[in-house]
Amino acid sequence: MNRWTFSFPLRENKLFFKILAYFLSLLIPIVVIGIVFYFQFYHAQRNQLNEKIASTLKTSVSTIDTNLHTAQKAGISLFYDPTIQRIMLPEDLYAWSNRAELPLISKIIANYSNIAIEYIVNMFVMIDKEKVFTAGGIEDFSLFFNKTYQYAEYPKEFWEKRLETTHRQFEILPPTFVSTNKRKVVPFITVNHVGSHQANLVINIPLDMIERILVNNAIFTTSRFAVIDGQQNIILNGSPELISEDVISALFQEAKEGRKTSEIHIANQLYVMNIDKSDRYGWYYFAITPESEFRLLAGRIFSLIISICIVLAAIGIAFSFIFSKNLYTPIKRIRDILEHNPNGNDTADSIETVRNEMDFINHGVRQLLENNMAFQNQLKRNSEEFLDQSIYQLLTGNVPSDGEYTNHPIAEMFKGAAGGYVCCNFKFTFKELFYDEIQDVDRLIIISKLKNLIAGLMNGFLPTYVIEYKPRLYVAVVKMEEKDEDQLRKALSIVLHTFEYDFRYCSVRIGIGKRYDQLEAMHKTFYEAMTMLDQDVNSEETGILDITGRQIHHKYFYPASEENKLINFLKLRDLDQAVRLIEETVQNNIEKGISHPFLALLLEEIYHTCLRFAFESGIEMDRLMEEDYGSLIHRRNTSIDLQEKKELLFLFVARLVEITAVRNENNPGHLITMVLQYIGAGYQHDLYLEKIAGDMGISAKYLSRIFKEKTGINITDYIQQLRITRAKELLETTRSNVSDIAAEIGIYNRTTFIRLFKKYEGVTPVEYRKAKSIAKPKNDE
16 A cells, blocks of 8 residues: 555656657647748748838839829920020029010919929929019019029028039939928929020929829838939938937948848837839839738748647646646645644655555655745845945934934944943045056956945954945944954054055045934934044044044134125126135135034135125026026035035036127127127138138027128128228238238238229229329339
């Protein structure tokens, strides 16, 4: 009977796993065959669909090219119309006799527009800066581009400049938005001669026509399209939220490499990309289709495979239920043991039978769970991070959440040690050699070991716990009695001696507070130690600074006279004097033994003085508070030390002075005075509006408008008049020749100087000099 109970469960369990393994092995070839068939079918379908997409894209490109070429030919034919050649002239060349024929031009433009009306939004012709010939009539040049047909990217000045220069016979501009008809177009420009005059014909091709052709011919509705020209300018982006600039660059690179199809990842999704190029215009067309569309077509086969797997899995589950009864018994035994005997006080039986062996295993599992739980609780209580945070709260004067100090973690840790608590603050200042001669990896290792090194040395003499209060500042909480003063001194000397050979890389300053018996007074000893470190805060000397024998005051000195001085310096925008006054005020308080918390309050009061000045000056707080100056007013924020708070206050004062200075400089009258001084000092050199505006740090458009409003003359005319005035003085008072005088006033072309002089004075420089009876040099002929 015992042999049967021993072997039957084991034999039964083996049979379960063996039958289950055979059953699962039957699934393997079915799944493998299904997967192979699925991928073969998927790749065949994908290749076929890829060819269809490429074919439809090529058809779309051909259609678009044909439409664009038709529109272009219509425009070119317009130039060769005999009526256009005969009557289209610049505005100033029209006689009254031929103005009656001008409406014929609009009719001819309308006729040629109708040839490609489906592909053209608007067609117009320019021959000068006065008129624009359109299918609807002849319009004023400025009114047309500023109101009737306003381009977002090409203002009136663009077209004026274009008429002044020579361009290629045919040019395609990048797409732009037309605000009047709310459509985005691609301007096609054809340049040709009408008679002896150069004319510009502009045909606007709507982008929605191009996109409509691409979308209508697409196989998948989810396909997105993009068109890029040969210079990587975006002609069409059918989905800006999907096809970003980075994607456009990747598409262009693929096209330049001559690829016709490829795969691309966009927003963590795979897309299939097809590319075609317009041989006529050099545009690259991209069709981007989600790869998931291809997988959907093979979904039926995949669904069949899934169905088979589900059926087989269901059969397997049914068989699993049959055998689960034999597996349930040991599981139930484990559960019962854990529920009814959680404390683990029972003794394991000897392993003589299977039952006894299972009992032993169950007992071990139970003990393991209990030990693990106890370990987790102990780890939580003694966690270094938890302990550090608890001490941090004590150092900053915060009361424990439960209001109890008796069971505080630090009290538990020092349990058994007699005496009170003393804080020793270790401040490390690393010198330039530390960063120059030691690699960054080694520096990190050294800094990470400082806390443990201090703790190890101090614990050799007195019970100590060390936390890293902030970078390079470590606080050692020491449990000691009054008689242990010598031991503390010896421990601190050992620490300094340990770092003695590293003083070329860093300095170590140690501040010591008084000893307090109560745990709730730990913040006092901490602040006293910080107060000692505040003494000569910029010092890099190594040493121990003890509070013993020092008188500490808990009231700062900041008389009204110093506050008024600071406000006056701010009004004068004298940053150096303001900083010097703040530095002296802080240093005077340090020398008088003001405690660390009250030094922080002093900086807060100086900060409030600056804020009051800002309010009285009408400065917007949003502009002033671009940096986070909150640490200046949170006295319990000891994550930054006194020196860092001072530097933050100096930044605030500098920002305040900068804003008040800019407000004065932005006064228009002050600005014009500065500009006049600038021109007076530099008119002898190449001087123009954009250069002056750039040097003044303002926009050329703003400077031009303000100068005209304040002086009644534009800035270019003012510069020329100033130069001519100076030239007249030189012609009257010197015998310099005309070329030298021109160069001296900043005009380096003799012909230009003579033309400007005659424009403003009505005579040439030589004639002016003769009129003033000044002898002329020989080489002025």
